[in-house]
Amino acid sequence: MSQASVATLCSFGVAAILTLGWCLLDSWNQETSSELFGLAALDSTEIDTSKATIRHFGAPLLLAFLQFLFMGLLFICAFYLFVPTARQEVAELRRTANWCTWTTMVTTHVFSMFWLQALILPTSPMSLGLFAASRAFEVPIAAIIRIQVFDVKLRRQDLRTPVLMFAAAWLLFYSYAQLSHCLCIWSGFGVQLNGTPLLVVYGLVLAILPANYVAQESAMVHNNVKPLLLLAAMNLGASLLCLPLLPLAHFTGFEDLSAAWQMIRIHPQVYMLILWLCVQMTGTSACSAGLIYTLNSFWAVALRSLRVCMWWGRILIILWFSRGGMLSTTMPNESLWSFVMFCGVCFMVGGIYADTIPDGIVKLGRHDKQIHASPQSV
Numbered sequence: 001m002s003q004a005s006v007a008t009l010c011s012f013g014v015a016a017i018l019t020l021g022w023c024l025l026d027s028w029n030q031e032t033s034s035e036l037f038g039l040a041a042l043d044s045t046e047i048d049t050s051k052a053t054i055r056h057f058g059a060p061l062l063l064a065f066l067q068f069l070f071m072g073l074l075f076i077c078a079f080y081l082f083v084p085t086a087r088q089e090v091a092e093l094r095r096t097a098n099w100c101t102w103t104t105m106v107t108t109h110v111f112s113m114f115w116l117q118a119l120i121l122p123t124s125p126m127s128l129g130l131f132a133a134s135r136a137f138e139v140p141i142a143a144i145i146r147i148q149v150f151d152v153k154l155r156r157q158d159l160r161t162p163v164l165m166f167a168a169a170w171l172l173f174y175s176y177a178q179l180s181h182c183l184c185i186w187s188g189f190g191v192q193l194n195g196t197p198l199l200v201v202y203g204l205v206l207a208i209l210p211a212n213y214v215a216q217e218s219a220m221v222h223n224n225v226k227p228l229l230l231l232a233a234m235n236l237g238a239s240l241l242c243l244p245l246l247p248l249a250h251f252t253g254f255e256d257l258s259a260a261w262q263m264i265r266i267h268p269q270v271y272m273l274i275l276w277l278c279v280q281m282t283g284t285s286a287c288s289a290g291l292i293y294t295l296n297s298f299w300a301v302a303l304r305s306l307r308v309c310m311w312w313g314r315i316l317i318i319l320w321f322s323r324g325g326m327l328s329t330t331m332p333n334e335s336l337w338s339f340v341m342f343c344g345v346c347f348m349v350g351g352i353y354a355d356t357i358p359d360g361i362v363k364l365g366r367h368d369k370q371i372h373a374s375p376q377s378v
């Protein structure tokens with residue numbers, strides 16, 4: 001095999017492993033978060049339970065701060081441990097850092113980790129098509145932001161990949177919503193919105209994660225920042241940004257930090273779930289940065305929709321063992337939407353195939369470079 005073919009296969013294999021790891025950790029993360037915020041404890045040690053009150057863990061900002069601090073310290077230790085030129089890298093970052101990029105990266109990281117979408121509840125159920133489209137809009141948003149940041153000259157044939165990936169993501173989410181009989185009401189707690197405010201705020205929420213991924217790629221490309229150093233600096237900066245927000249949230253009544261700390265200190269289930277969430281988010285952030293480093297920010301966002309395939313696989317396994325088959329006439333709804341989801345996977349394969357190298361562009365690692373060759377050099 002040629003060197004180019006071997007490099008392509010290696011990149012594909014690494015991207016597949018990172019995507020599978022991210023999907024698995026994201027699934028665990030959602031289950032652990034639901035279990036953590038669903039925990040309740042008696043806020044009294046009296047024998048008379050009628051005087052006791054039940055408190056639920058409801059401190060997402062405190063949880064985000066603990067995750068940022070845990071990841072920042074872990075990544076900075078790993079960076080100094082595994083990178084021999086760590087001091088030179090840190091000094092170079094201080095000298096060449098683009099503060100606009102880093103401010104955007106840290107701010108979007110705080111909001112994406114804070115799960116702002118869990119704090120905004122629609123007052124009525126959404127339609128399945130609108131719900132699937134809202135989840136798939138991250139793909140074109142990432143493409144648009146990346147074009148602006150990297151000043152890419154867009155051609156008509158370059159639109160095939162974003163369009164196919166958007167269609168694939170829409171089909172995957174819509175099919176899964178049909179399979180799971182989803183009512184498409186965001187679970188969580190917080191402010192209920194409706195109409196234009198809900199659409200505006202939710203649109204900003206959808207743009208946060210693509211902006212964060214593009215900012216990470218910009219720091220890796222323009223400043224040549226190592227992924228470990230990038231993750232360490234981003235999480236430490238996010239923890240510093242959250243630090244003054246914690247007392248503000250406590251005094252305004254948004255979070256009861258004293259009650260949250262009491263639950264963490266007294267109940268081992270709470271702090272073990274928080275520790276497990278910190279470990280999961282560390283792995284998730286590492287997989288995301290690895291995808292950005294191996295491919296680019298657009299594909300790191302687009303491949304996130306494959307998590308639906310993992311959820312779909314769980315449903316198929318349950319149907320296989322419970323009813324003795326996966327696709328049959330006895331389950332017309334599951335058979336139909338499983339086929340539609342398979343079509344979404346085919347669209348995704350088409351999008352990957354359409355992402356071919358244009359004329360005059362040579363792929364070097366994870367970045368594209370324009371080659372201006374003279375006749376003499378050729």
